[in-house]
Amino acid sequence: MWRWAQAALRTPGTRLQLRRSVCTSLGFSQKAVTLTVTPRTGLADELLDIKVEGLGPRERVTLRASAVSYRGRLFHSQAHFESDGRGRLDLARQPALGGDFTGVEPMGLLWSLTPAGSEDPCHSQRPRGVLKTPLKVEVTVHPTQQQPEVPLGPALASAHVQRWFSSPQLSRTRLQTGSLRGVLLLPPGDGPFPGLIDMFGDGGLDESRASLLACRGFAALALPLFGYEDLPPIMKDLNLDYFEEAAKFVQSHPKVKGPNIGVIGSGKGAELAVSMASFLPNIAAVVSINGCISNTATALTCGGLILPGLPFNLCKISATDSGVYDIKEALEDPLDPAYRESRIPLEKASAHFLFIVGEDDRLWKSSVYADIAVKHLTEHGKTNFTLLSYPNAGHRIDPPYSPFFSAAWDPVLGVPVLGGGQLKAHAVAQIESWKKILEFLHLHLEQRLTN
Numbered sequence: 001m002w003r004w005a006q007a008a009l010r011t012p013g014t015r016l017q018l019r020r021s022v023c024t025s026l027g028f029s030q031k032a033v034t035l036t037v038t039p040r041t042g043l044a045d046e047l048l049d050i051k052v053e054g055l056g057p058r059e060r061v062t063l064r065a066s067a068v069s070y071r072g073r074l075f076h077s078q079a080h081f082e083s084d085g086r087g088r089l090d091l092a093r094q095p096a097l098g099g100d101f102t103g104v105e106p107m108g109l110l111w112s113l114t115p116a117g118s119e120d121p122c123h124s125q126r127p128r129g130v131l132k133t134p135l136k137v138e139v140t141v142h143p144t145q146q147q148p149e150v151p152l153g154p155a156l157a158s159a160h161v162q163r164w165f166s167s168p169q170l171s172r173t174r175l176q177t178g179s180l181r182g183v184l185l186l187p188p189g190d191g192p193f194p195g196l197i198d199m200f201g202d203g204g205l206d207e208s209r210a211s212l213l214a215c216r217g218f219a220a221l222a223l224p225l226f227g228y229e230d231l232p233p234i235m236k237d238l239n240l241d242y243f244e245e246a247a248k249f250v251q252s253h254p255k256v257k258g259p260n261i262g263v264i265g266s267g268k269g270a271e272l273a274v275s276m277a278s279f280l281p282n283i284a285a286v287v288s289i290n291g292c293i294s295n296t297a298t299a300l301t302c303g304g305l306i307l308p309g310l311p312f313n314l315c316k317i318s319a320t321d322s323g324v325y326d327i328k329e330a331l332e333d334p335l336d337p338a339y340r341e342s343r344i345p346l347e348k349a350s351a352h353f354l355f356i357v358g359e360d361d362r363l364w365k366s367s368v369y370a371d372i373a374v375k376h377l378t379e380h381g382k383t384n385f386t387l388l389s390y391p392n393a394g395h396r397i398d399p400p401y402s403p404f405f406s407a408a409w410d411p412v413l414g415v416p417v418l419g420g421g422q423l424k425a426h427a428v429a430q431i432e433s434w435k436k437i438l439e440f441l442h443l444h445l446e447q448r449l450t451n
Helices: 003-007 208-215 240-252 268-279 337-342 366-379 423-450
Strands: 022-024 034-038 041-043 049-053 060-068 074-082 135-143 157-164 171-177 180-186 193-199 219-222 256-266 283-289 300-302 305-307 352-358 385-390 407-410 415-418
Touching: 034 135, 034 157, 049 060, 171 240, 180 208, 180 240, 193 208, 193 240, 193 268, 193 423, 208 219, 219 240, 240 256, 240 268, 240 300, 256 268, 256 423, 268 283, 268 300, 283 423, 352 366, 352 423, 366 385, 385 423
Parallel strands: 041 157, 193 219, 193 256, 256 283, 283 352, 352 385
Antiparallel strands: 022 034, 022 157, 034 049, 060 074, 060 135, 135 157, 171 180, 180 219, 300 305, 407 415
């Protein structure tokens, strides 16, 4: 499955590098220290098995991860460990004693990756176009320094892995049908597969989550809103016709078992996913990640109805000392009668909703909005919802093991803004919510497909 990727990593004459795991020993000392990371090449949501052998009994070592993003930006993380009585270390069993995380965290070196040195903290390492852009990670083992300010010494052992958001078996089709733009990603085989539309709110085309979903058995359309090809360069007033065209395309595709499909969205994309379920037929499942219950920022035309954009109050935006802006209080209150026409009539939807929120979201009050949505649906006699609320998680809840970013570029305001959240809690939210998302989509799409 991964031969094409493995070939890029091979070193002539090194038979060990033909294995799926990497096991490399460097001659720093007389000890035969080996570091094994398995799988060597795999999907970005897969668990890594990281083990070290050949250390001295109860020896203190530091494990470091370095990654180069698809834009060439450098990320790193590190943690300190102590080997067992036999000189072995297994990250699935032994706790980190300090560094960027503590405790038993098999994937801590991945989810604690942060921009190195002067790298821009607002730029993600997650690729947008995914077929030939893996995240390349090097893991190294070093003797632990007694003084934290002392640089790490030469590595005792190292290993290289690739983390892919795609698989060579996926079919990728670039769309230029009518006004529709985006990329359709299909699993191998004839199908038919449950269909999905995936949307983000920050502009451009982002295939990463849709591609992982396709690897998990879904026909997924990555749908851009603006900033891609001939779409408007910035977000302007939107028309539901565009999203209806996308839904009909997915529903009628010969490899999609329609007519019911799902929609998953983050931020503005989540809000639009809820709007699609409220106004369009055959939307069976909606995953809303830190969305709002009102249409925000720009107007949305839905046939003869126009939902005005809930505005931002610029007077409520404050700047931090680092030049990043705090905008949590800036979005006007959706319960204010003055903005009633911006509310999305989600009680009209027949879809099942999965609301995912980070309680420390600093972009806007997504936790409050989800509570309002649940209360509103309950008052209308609805039980078609599940709420997952994660303490101390921030705004951008991505697939598991994605690095944490405390700030991001806001395409509407044109400034860097706080995303909120704490490192460990945000990682937990990403790991747990991904499992719940897959379970939810399989349950409510495939269940309805078979009825």
